[in-house]
Amino acid sequence: MRIARFTTGDSPRYGILEDGSTDLVVLKGDPLFMPVATTGERVALDDVRLLSPVIPRSKVVGVGRNYAEHAAEMGNEVPEEPILFLKPNTSVTGPDDPIVVPGYAEEVDHEAELAVVVSRMAKNVRAEQALDYVFGYTVANDVTARAAQRADTTWTRGKAFDTSCPTGPFLAMDLDVSDVAVRAWVDGELRQDGRTSQMVRGVPELIAYVSTIFTLLPGDIILTGTPAGVGPVRPGQRVEVEVEGIGRFGNNVVKR
Amino acid sequence: MRIARFTTGDSPRYGILEDGSTDLVVLKGDPLFMPVATTGERVALDDVRLLSPVIPRSKVVGVGRNYAEHAAEMGNEVPEEPILFLKPNTSVTGPDDPIVVPGYAEEVDHEAELAVVVSRMAKNVRAEQALDYVFGYTVANDVTARAAQRADTTWTRGKAFDTSCPTGPFLAMDLDVSDVAVRAWVDGELRQDGRTSQMVRGVPELIAYVSTIFTLLPGDIILTGTPAGVGPVRPGQRVEVEVEGIGRFGNNVVKR
Numbered sequence A, B: 001m002r003i004a005r006f007t008t009g010d011s012p013r014y015g016i017l018e019d020g021s022t023d024l025v026v027l028k029g030d031p032l033f034m035p036v037a038t039t040g041e042r043v044a045l046d047d048v049r050l051l052s053p054v055i056p057r058s059k060v061v062g063v064g065r066n067y068a069e070h071a072a073e074m075g076n077e078v079p080e081e082p083i084l085f086l087k088p089n090t091s092v093t094g095p096d097d098p099i100v101v102p103g104y105a106e107e108v109d110h111e112a113e114l115a116v117v118v119s120r121m122a123k124n125v126r127a128e129q130a131l132d133y134v135f136g137y138t139v140a141n142d143v144t145a146r147a148a149q150r151a152d153t154t155w156t157r158g159k160a161f162d163t164s165c166p167t168g169p170f171l172a173m174d175l176d177v178s179d180v181a182v183r184a185w186v187d188g189e190l191r192q193d194g195r196t197s198q199m200v201r202g203v204p205e206l207i208a209y210v211s212t213i214f215t216l217l218p219g220d221i222i223l224t225g226t227p228a229g230v231g232p233v234r235p236g237q238r239v240e241v242e243v244e245g246i247g248r249f250g251n252n253v254v255k256r
Helices: A068-073 A127-133 A146-151 A203-213 B068-073 B127-133 B146-151 B203-213
Strands: A002-007 A013-017 A023-027 A038-044 A049-051 A060-064 A083-087 A099-101 A108-110 A112-118 A134-141 A165-172 A181-186 A189-195 A221-223 A231-233 A238-243 A247-255 B002-007 B013-017 B023-027 B038-044 B049-051 B060-064 B083-087 B099-101 B108-110 B112-118 B134-141 B165-172 B181-186 B189-195 B221-223 B231-233 B238-243 B247-255
Touching: A002 A023, A049 A165, A060 A203, A112 A181, A112 A203, A112 A238, A127 A134, A127 A203, A134 A221, A134 A238, A134 A247, A165 A221, A165 A247, A203 A221, B002 B023, B049 B165, B060 B203, B112 B181, B112 B203, B112 B238, B127 B134, B127 B203, B134 B221, B134 B238, B134 B247, B165 B221, B165 B247, B203 B221
Parallel strands: A060 A221, A099 A247, B060 B221, B099 B247
Antiparallel strands: A002 A013, A002 A049, A002 A165, A013 A023, A023 A038, A060 A083, A108 A231, A112 A134, A112 A221, A134 A165, A181 A189, A181 A238, A238 A247, B002 B013, B002 B049, B002 B165, B013 B023, B023 B038, B060 B083, B108 B231, B112 B134, B112 B221, B134 B165, B181 B189, B181 B238, B238 B247
């Protein structure tokens, strides 16, 4: 089962997309905070605008260098402890929303990632229990102003600017994410093509580690790192990201 | 005028503390999101537990090395661009709440700071208009796990852990913050005693700069940097912070 957050011009709603269907079955309220119950209404997927499946009430936690081949392409070693960074909820945007290159950059890098959405409050959870705290999985592009990330003492300008966290197109509710493809395209050309089985640390270990530092709240997102193949996208180009079993979406890159 | 967020055992409420008064005049709802209107009820300040004046819906933005003497004591130069870092809303805690030293640290450093609370959505604001986006000012302790901050590639473990952002005791609504004292004590001994006039970049410049990177939302907090004199506080010790014209509060440091 997959869930979409969408609009037909009014306030955001949620809907279930059954396998093989082209209709969304509309839900009452926000499934993160209430039991899944349908209103009876159906809306054609073609007639809605998909939104980011979740806007975190608290945070997006990113994990650096969680694929060895990507660490190597950046000239880095795999770190002993996961490298964590934060993106605020103001960085989260949805499918087909523009990625706006910030004023201090000329281009940004794409980083296709599997994103974990947290279901309930979590602190100091053990890896063995960690999947009990997963609401679902979505796809994220950890858009990065690489020059600023490299030049600055912190990764804030590099990773946390407005529109730096496109997510979508759906939440997959019961996916086995241990070995699924993670891909990115620029203007239709495949640039990243990894598998989650290449992660240095898997989803349970990441949730457990992150929860030793922060209290995770419902709707918080953990980005699980990007495979090899990252590279620039420039104003005028379109970047698409995909995780197998969840879906694919794209964003145009603009400069204002 | 100062505003407190408090509890008497039930849900958080807000109250006005007039100069010289020892009573809070209770407000209807959250003054960040509705006009200030009183319920008619008064509560003695002695009978309430003060809470963090605001829990951001989005983010706490910190600024590193914004006092030259503090940068020098850490062996750093004043940076050309402000160094920004993020604390999530899960780091925010209130007066007298414990500061919990994270599992990967033995002690934490205190950093007394003037904190700006944002009133309304702000993006790319000019410094000349920036004060129009200030709701009020409060006091924060930018608690830092210094060893982790120094050892790690990012400042996340150093600056963003649970309880790393005590704030309080009040929101000052119409304070001139251009030259007020910023102080910290450990177990009653004065350790930091600076003035906001020593900031490298003042409040308007910081708001303007931060708003070029992020959209600021109502209730977002900007920490304006700490003066010289930072140092460790260990489990069993109490740290207090003060900004002249706002107030003073303290927290006990614990290890669990």
